[in-house]
Amino acid sequence: MIEEKSPYAFIVGSQSSSLATEVAHLLGCEAVSVYKKIFDDGETRLRLPITVAGKEVIIFQTITEQPDASIFETLRIIDTAKTSDAKTVTVVFPCYPYARQDREIQNGCGIPPKLIAKLFKTAGADRLVTVDIHTPKQIDDFPLPTFNLSTEALFANFLRKRTEKTDEILLFAPDRGALSRVQSLAKILNFDFGWVDKQRLSDGTLKFANFHGDVREKDIYIIDDRIDTGGTLITVSKHLKQAGAQHIIGMVTHGVTSIIVLERLKTAELDKLVETDTRKIIQDGKFTEIFSVAELLTEELKKFGRPTKPV
Ligand code: R5P
Numbered sequence: 421m422i423e424e425k426s427p428y429a430f431i432v433g434s435q436s437s438s439l440a441t442e443v444a445h446l447l448g449c450e451a452v453s454v455y456k457k458i459f460d461d462g463e464t465r466l467r468l469p470i471t472v473a474g475k476e477v478i479i480f481q482t483i484t485e486q487p488d489a490s491i492f493e494t495l496r497i498i499d500t501a502k503t504s505d506a507k508t509v510t511v512v513f514p515c516y517p518y519a520r521q522d523r524e525i526q527n528g529c530g531i532p533p534k535l536i537a538k539l540f541k542t543a544g545a546d547r548l549v550t551v552d553i554h555t556p557k558q559i560d561d562f563p564l565p566t567f568n569l570s571t572e573a574l575f576a577n578f579l580r581k582r583t584e585k586t587d588e589i590l591l592f593a594p595d596r597g598a599l600s601r602v603q604s605l606a607k608i609l610n611f612d613f614g615w616v617d618k619q620r621l622s623d624g625t626l627k628f629a630n631f632h633g634d635v636r637e638k639d640i641y642i643i644d645d646r647i648d649t650g651g652t653l654i655t656v657s658k659h660l661k662q663a664g665a666q667h668i669i670g671m672v673t674h675g676v677t678s679i680i681v682l683e684r685l686k687t688a689e690l691d692k693l694v695e696t697d698t699r700k701i702i703q704d705g706k707f708t709e710i711f712s713v714a715e716l717l718t719e720e721l722k723k724f725g726r727p728t729k730p731v
């Protein structure tokens with residue numbers, strides 16, 4: 421077992437990520453992956469890779485195509501860390517699992533993001549950290565302190581550096597959910613903005629109505645929290661192009677993790693995709709541009725590891 425000299429014990433789930441390594445580096449400690457053995461029947465044995473007694477334990481999880489497994493793995497790490505005398509346990513999911521199911525969509529569906537928070541608390545977690553959770557209000561119902569970090573300042577800096585002629589830019593919300601974010605960014609940067617109403621039918625089909633904003637001859641940044649099938653960006657960019665937009669750039673926090681989706685987006689009316697590294701995303705030459713949330717997360721995590729002042 422590794423002995424860490426810093427106040428942190430930084431444990432990464434079985435899906436490591438360059439973001440985890442970068443955050444640990446900025447915190448001045450090492451990101452160490454949990455030991456995992458898979459038995460023939462699919463059960464696993466996990467073992468903490470680092471001594472945790474008296475430490476600020478950070479469990480850093482990258483969401484994968486098997487979110488349920490990541491959640492259960494996290495519960496076991498929390499429980500083991502707590503029973504091994506960790507000082508505190510902070511769970512970091514840069515992309516919070518199940519965040520889109522933040523309300524009961526149909527009777528009997530439940531609200532999984534809240535359930536996950538309850539389970540983390542029951543297992544012994546002291547706090548949760550995430551980035552741009554789908555509907556920030558949902559964390560008000562979580563039963564443990566939850567810190568939802570906003571990428572607004574990062575997005576604003578990014579846009580400021582890359583855009584000179586501000587009157588040629590328009591920020592666009594592809595649904596009402598993204599509108600307040602787009603309005604706030606547009607206000608900071610003094611850009612125009614537009615939006616559209618989106619409806620997802622029960623068979624998954626998307627319907628868009630009421631496009632707002634004069635997009636003619638403009639460079640449009642479509643701002644959203646995440647990409648899943650790519651349907652939103654593909655359909656909205658098609659409409660915007662038909663309405664006379666010049667260039668169209670997709671700008672999302674939680675980016676593309678599937679090659680199939682990436683290929684779909686490349687053949688759509690999108691010139692570029694700007695994403696952060698909250699998920700294990702796929703880069704593709706000049707089409708994708710990635711900026712990191714490592715510093716944003718590190719600054720937040722540092723607050724928890726600071727020695728408390730003697731009274
Ligand atoms: C939905 O409300 C979200 O904010 C995103 O717009 C959505 O998850 C994108 O999904 P897709 O890429 O499948 O259209």
